Amino acid sequence: MSDANTTLDATKYRIPEGSSWSGAWKISAAIGALGSLAALAGAVLQPERFAFSYLYGFITVMTLWLGSVFFVLIQHLTGAGWSASVRRSAEFLISGVVVLPLLFLPLVPNLKTLYPWWSADKSGAAQAQEHAVEHAPTAHEAGHEAGHEAVSTGEENGEEHGPHALIEEATLKKKGAFLNHGFFGLRACVYFLVWLWLGLRLFGYSTAQDASGDKQWTVKLQRMAPVATMLFALSLTFAGFDWVMSLEPGWYSTMFGVRIFASSAVTSFASVILLTLGWKRAGLIHNEVNTEHYHDLGKLMFGFLVFWAYISFSEFMLIWYAAIPEETIYYHRRWDLPSWQVLSVMVVVLKFIVPFYAIISRNAKRNHRALGFAAAWLLGMHLLEMYYWVMPYYRPYLPVQFAGMWMEAGCVMATVGIYLTAVFRTMRKYPLIAVGDPRLSRAIDFVNV
Amino acid sequence: MSDAEKEKQKRPVLYLAEFDSPDAIIHAAEKVRDAGYKNWDVHTPYPVHGMDSAMGLSDSRLGWIVLACGLTGVTAAVTMIQWMNGYDYPLVIGGKPPDAIASMVPIMFELTVLLASFGAVFGMFGLNELPKHHHPVFYSDRFEAFSHDKFFVSIEVEDKNFDTQKTRELLEALHPTHIELVEEEVA
Numbered sequence: 053m054s055d056a057n058t059t060l061d062a063t064k065y066r067i068p069e070g071s072s073w074s075g076a077w078k079i080s081a082a083i084g085a086l087g088s089l090a091a092l093a094g095a096v097l098q099p100e101r102f103a104f105s106y107l108y109g110f111i112t113v114m115t116l117w118l119g120s121v122f123f124v125l126i127q128h129l130t131g132a133g134w135s136a137s138v139r140r141s142a143e144f145l146i147s148g149v150v151v152l153p154l155l156f157l158p159l160v161p162n163l164k165t166l167y168p169w170w171s172a173d174k175s176g177a178a179q180a181q182e183h184a185v186e187h188a189p190t191a192h193e194a195g196h197e198a199g200h201e202a203v204s205t206g207e208e209n210g211e212e213h214g215p216h217a218l219i220e221e222a223t224l225k226k227k228g229a230f231l232n233h234g235f236f237g238l239r240a241c242v243y244f245l246v247w248l249w250l251g252l253r254l255f256g257y258s259t260a261q262d263a264s265g266d267k268q269w270t271v272k273l274q275r276m277a278p279v280a281t282m283l284f285a286l287s288l289t290f291a292g293f294d295w296v297m298s299l300e301p302g303w304y305s306t307m308f309g310v311r312i313f314a315s316s317a318v319t320s321f322a323s324v325i326l327l328t329l330g331w332k333r334a335g336l337i338h339n340e341v342n343t344e345h346y347h348d349l350g351k352l353m354f355g356f357l358v359f360w361a362y363i364s365f366s367e368f369m370l371i372w373y374a375a376i377p378e379e380t381i382y383y384h385r386r387w388d389l390p391s392w393q394v395l396s397v398m399v400v401v402l403k404f405i406v407p408f409y410a411i412i413s414r415n416a417k418r419n420h421r422a423l424g425f426a427a428a429w430l431l432g433m434h435l436l437e438m439y440y441w442v443m444p445y446y447r448p449y450l451p452v453q454f455a456g457m458w459m460e461a462g463c464v465m466a467t468v469g470i471y472l473t474a475v476f477r478t479m480r481k482y483p484l485i486a487v488g489d490p491r492l493s494r495a496i497d498f499v500n501v
Numbered sequence: 502m503s504d505a506e507k508e509k510q511k512r513p514v515l516y517l518a519e520f521d522s523p524d525a526i527i528h529a530a531e532k533v534r535d536a537g538y539k540n541w542d543v544h545t546p547y548p549v550h551g552m553d554s555a556m557g558l559s560d561s562r563l564g565w566i567v568l569a570c571g572l573t574g575v576t577a578a579v580t581m582i583q584w585m586n587g588y589d590y591p592l593v594i595g596g597k598p599p600d601a602i603a604s605m606v607p608i609m610f611e612l613t614v615l616l617a618s619f620g621a622v623f624g625m626f627g628l629n630e631l632p633k634h635h636h637p638v639f640y641s642d643r644f645e646a647f648s649h650d651k652f653f654v655s656i657e658v659e660d661k662n663f664d665t666q667k668t669r670e671l672l673e674a675l676h677p678t679h680i681e682l683v684e685e686e687v688a
Binding site: 365368369372373375412413414415499 | 551564
C-alpha cells in the first residue's frame with residue numbers, strides 16, 4: 053500500500069512567498085486595526101453600547117474557535133480516515149487559541165454593565181444601587197420612546213417592583229451560589245486553561261507528525277480525544293451560561309448550551325469549506341481535497357444546520373407552550389418590538405429555510421461554487437444570530453439600533469481580524485495538509501459510495 | 502420432436518463473464534457501456550468505487566421521490582391541522598390559539614419524515630424492481646462466487662444490441678477468466 057512514506061514531505065503544501073495567502077494576515081491585521089479603532093471610539097463615546105458590541109464580537113470568535121475544536125475532536129474520536137486531508141484547515145483555526153484570553157480582557161471592566169447579576173452579588177452591594185438607578189430610567193425611556201402597546205412588558209420590567217423584577221430578584225438569590233464574582237472569575241480562568249490545553253495539544257501533536265510521520269502522534273491524539281471531548285462539551289456549555297445566558301440571569305433554559313454547540317458546529321464546517329476552497333483557488337492544494345470531501349463536508353454542514361433548527365425550535369416551542377414569565381422573557385425581548393420581530397424572522401428564514409433548500413440537493417453539495425457560497429452565507433448568518441443573542445440586552449426594549457451599527461461592525465472586525473491574523477500567520481509556517489498523517493493516502497482516495 | 506425433448510428445450514437469457522479483480526471489472530464495465538448496452542449489470546462482492554460512472558449510471562431518481570413524498574407530508578399536516586383545529590372543531594388548549602403554527606410544527610415535521618421515509622424505502626424497492634424472487638444469473642453454477650471473490654458482468658438477451666456472436670466477441674476481448682451463455686428451459 054502507498055503509505056505515509058510516499059506522500060510524506062513536510063516541505064510540500066507550504067504557502068510560497070508571494071502567494072496571496074502569505075500576505076493574507078496583513079489584510080486581516082488591517083481589518084483588525086480598523087475595527088479596533090472603531091471599537092475604541094465606541095468605548096469612549098458610548099461605553100454602555102460598547103460593552104455589548106464587544107461581547108458580540110468576542111462570542112463570534114469564540115463560537116468559531118469552539119466549532120473548529122469540535123471538528124478536529126470528532127475526527128480523532130471516530131478515527132476518521134476521510135478527513136485527514138481536510139483536518140489541517142480546522143487545526144489552523146484552533147491554533148488561534150492563544151489570542152482568545154487576550155480578546156476576553158476588554159470585557160473584564162465591562163462585566164458590571166453587561167450582567168445584571170454582577171451588581172446583585174452581595175460583594176458588590178454598593179454597585180447594586182448604582183445599577184438600579186442607572187437602568188430603571190433607561191428602560192422607561194425606551195418604553196415611552198417606542199410609544200407602543202407591545203412594550204408593556206418592558207415597562208413592567210422597568211419598574212423596580214414589577215412582577216418580573218420580583219421574580220428575577222428571587223431567582224437571582226437562588227442562582228447567587230453560581231453567579232458571583234469570585235466563582236465567575238475562577239470559571240473563566242478554568243475555561244481558558246482547558247481551551248489552551250486543548251488547542252495547543254490538538255495543533256501541536258498534529259504538526260509534530262508532519263516531519264516524522266510517526267503513527268504514535270495519531271495514537272496520542274485518539275487517546276486524548278474522549279476526555280478532551282468531555283472537557284470541550286462542559287467548558288462550551290458553562291462558558292455559554294456564564295457569558296451569554298447570564299445576560300438574562302432570571303432566564304431558565306436547559307437547551308442553551310446545545311444551541312451554542314450547534315451554531316459553532318455549523319460555522320466550523322462552513323469555515324473549513326471556505327479555507328480549503330481558498331487554498332485550491334490559489335493553487336496551493338489540488339486533488340487532496342476534492343469533490344468527495346466537499347460532498348461530505350456539505351452533508352455535515354447541512355445536517356448540523358438542521359440540528360440547530362431542530363433544537364432551537366424545540367427550545368422555543370416548550371417555552372411558548374409553558375408560558376412561564378421568567379422563560380418567555382427571552383423571546384419577548386426579541387419579539388415585542390417590530391424591528392426585533394423582523395430580526396427574529398430573518399434568523400429563521402435566512403439562516404435556516406433559505407440554506408436548507410439551497411444545499412439539500414446532492415448536486416449543490418458537489419458543486420464547489422454553490423457550496424462555497426452557502427458556507428459564506430452561513431458564516432454571515434452566524435453574525436446575524438450572534439447579534440440576536442447579545443444585542444437585545446443593550447438597553448432592553450429599544451428597537452434594533454441601526455444607527456451606530458458601526459460599533460458592532462467595528463467590534464466584530466476587531467476580534468475576528470485579530471484572531472485571523474494569528475491564524476494566518478501560523479498558516480505560513482506549516483503545511484496546509486497533515487502530511488504526516490498515516491491515513492492521508494486513504495483520505496485522498498476517499499470516495500462516497 | 503418427443504415431449505421429453507420439448508421439455509428440455511432451452512433458450513439463451515444472458516451472457517455471464519467472470520473476472521478476477523476490481524480493476525478488470527471496472528475496465529469491462531467501461532467497455533460494455535461504450536458498446537451501448539442498456540440491459541446489463543455488474544455483480545461484485547463489495548461496492549467497487551467508481552462503478553457508477555464506469556457503468557454510465559445517471560444519478561438516482563430516489564431523491565426526487567423522497568422530496569415529493571416529504572412535501573406531500575408537510576402539506577397534508579398543514580391542511581389536516583388547519584381543518585381540524587382551526588376550522589372544523591377549534592379548541593382552546595393551554596390558552597393558545599387553536600391554529601397556532603408553533604404547535605403544528607411537530608406534526609408537520611413528523612408527517613414529513615414519515616412520508617419521506619416511506620418514499621425512500623418503497624421508492625428504492627420500486628427502482629430496484631424488488632422484491633425479485635429469481636433471476637436467471639442463478640442458473641450458472643459459477644455465479645455464487647460473486648459473493649466470495651469473483652466479479653461478473655451479465656448482458657441480457659433483451660438488450661437491443663445483444664447478438665450471440667458479437668456480444669461474445671466483445672466479452673472475450675475483455676479477457677474474462679470464464680465466459681458462459683446462461684440458458685433457461687422453455688416451458
